[in-house]
Amino acid sequence: MHFFLLVFSCALYGSTFALNNGLMRTPPMGWLAWERFRCDIDCQNDPKNCISENLFIDMADRLSEDGWRELGYVYVNIDDCWSSMERDENGRLQPDPKRFPGGIHKLARYMHDRGLKLGIYGDMGTHTCGGYPGTTLDKIQIDAQTFADWEVDMFKFDGCYSNSTEQELGYPLMSKALNATGRPIGYSCSWPAYRGGLPPKVNYTQLGEICNLWRNYDDIQDSWDSVLTIIDWFFDNQDALQPAAGPGRWNDPDMLIIGDFGLSLDQSRSQMAIWAIMAAPLFMSNDLRTISSEARNILQNKMVISINQDPMGMAGRRILKEKSGIEVFWRSLSNNASALVFFSRRTDMPYRYTSSLRQLNFTAGSYKIVDVFTGKMASLKDSTDFVVSVNPTGVVMWYVSAPARANFYHLRRGQEAHGFAEENNIPHVFL
Numbered sequence: 001m002h003f004f005l006l007v008f009s010c011a012l013y014g015s016t017f018a019l020n021n022g023l024m025r026t027p028p029m030g031w032l033a034w035e036r037f038r039c040d041i042d043c044q045n046d047p048k049n050c051i052s053e054n055l056f057i058d059m060a061d062r063l064s065e066d067g068w069r070e071l072g073y074v075y076v077n078i079d080d081c082w083s084s085m086e087r088d089e090n091g092r093l094q095p096d097p098k099r100f101p102g103g104i105h106k107l108a109r110y111m112h113d114r115g116l117k118l119g120i121y122g123d124m125g126t127h128t129c130g131g132y133p134g135t136t137l138d139k140i141q142i143d144a145q146t147f148a149d150w151e152v153d154m155f156k157f158d159g160c161y162s163n164s165t166e167q168e169l170g171y172p173l174m175s176k177a178l179n180a181t182g183r184p185i186g187y188s189c190s191w192p193a194y195r196g197g198l199p200p201k202v203n204y205t206q207l208g209e210i211c212n213l214w215r216n217y218d219d220i221q222d223s224w225d226s227v228l229t230i231i232d233w234f235f236d237n238q239d240a241l242q243p244a245a246g247p248g249r250w251n252d253p254d255m256l257i258i259g260d261f262g263l264s265l266d267q268s269r270s271q272m273a274i275w276a277i278m279a280a281p282l283f284m285s286n287d288l289r290t291i292s293s294e295a296r297n298i299l300q301n302k303m304v305i306s307i308n309q310d311p312m313g314m315a316g317r318r319i320l321k322e323k324s325g326i327e328v329f330w331r332s333l334s335n336n337a338s339a340l341v342f343f344s345r346r347t348d349m350p351y352r353y354t355s356s357l358r359q360l361n362f363t364a365g366s367y368k369i370v371d372v373f374t375g376k377m378a379s380l381k382d383s384t385d386f387v388v389s390v391n392p393t394g395v396v397m398w399y400v401s402a403p404a405r406a407n408f409y410h411l412r413r414g415q416e417a418h419g420f421a422e423e424n425n426i427p428h429v430f431l
Contacts, residue, residue, distance in 0.1 A: 035221070120147060122155065124158070238317050267394070276307045
């Protein structure tokens with residue numbers, strides 16, 4: 001291993017790494033197995049839910065037949081526990097023969113025939129997090145070529161059972177190896193999540209040159225507490241994280257758990273809205289065969305998706321934290337537009353939040369407002385006070401069309417308001 005470290009170290013520092021695959025110019029969208037189905041390999045007793053080719057075929061059918069694909073949900077991503085416990089006689093990874101009897105290449109073709117893409121999982125340590133064969137430094141080239149031969153479209157590279165030196169070498173080397181195959185393969189790196197997620201231990205300039213997206217923080221769980229923890233971490237550290245995102249390089253706060261068991265409908269709308277503000281990848285982890293119509297409507301909301309997929313690719317920020325428990329998020333969009341989210345951390349009752357666009361630092365003018373989740377529209381001058389009623393743990397999300405000449409928002413970093421709405425009797429406008 002010391003020999004490999006020396007050889008690969010020389011290769012690393014003697015080469016310039018740049019992904020240059022032209023992929024994921026907007027945040028990728030699709031479906032990912034892990035949060036909902038984990039490492040369920042008991043196909044004898046749980047055949048519909050175990051990690052097998054049948055599960056991924058089922059989800060591909062739903063994406064292609066139930067209106068998901070047309071909205072941009074095109075990736076079907078395998079996570080851990082797909083492989084055999086042993087490599088083949090040529091040293092290549094191979095799928096579990098009982099659970100994936102057709103092989104990964106056939107599964108990829110099934111996706112491609114339906115206008116979808118296949119993602120797969122690996123780990124740069126000795127083993128994956130689930131205990132399956134990992135991709136150590138000496139296996140990077142052969143594994144990258146194997147995925148290309150299988151016509152895989154995306155690769156997530158986890159970091160269990162590896163150390164910081166191996167990660168520093170391995171993540172850039174895998175980027176180079178994927179490029180060298182000649183097949184465009186989106187590259188998801190878990191590297192920052194293993195280094196605390198923040199500078200100086202994490203170099204986001206480098207990550208943007210070698211990865212299309214990266215996991216910054218802990219895995220999401222099926223609970224509102226987990227979603228809140230992720231939101232808090234990302235926006236408490238937004239000065240370091242927000243500038244790192246852009247076309248082809250995205251912060252990944254982890255999967256959408258809308259349609260599972262842990263979120264109310266208001267909380268589901270909150271996750272969808274704030275992930276859109278973050279310009280986050282939209283990878284659902286749920287059961288598309290049984291998803292409720294209410295959850296489907298949230299995930300298929302065209303305006304939220306268009307905000308998330310805005311081609312300018314600028315991630316948003318939290319701009320206000322009120323004493324009342326209301327937080328305001330803002331994202332700059334193409335065509336002189338923007339998105340606003342009014343988010344309630346309260347748990348008691350709907351809260352009537354009062355403000356004006358001028359107080360949110362929009363420039364003078366009249367604006368067209370669309371409520372993203374209700375479809376209601378209104379015109380609003382910057383100086384006109386408005387009231388939004390925000391449900392506990394819920395959001396109100398606006399798409400704001402700005403006047404043609406307006407530089408509609410000047411962000412003051414670190415600005416915080418202190419509950420003017422509840423302290424003043426201000427006239428208001430209802431949407």
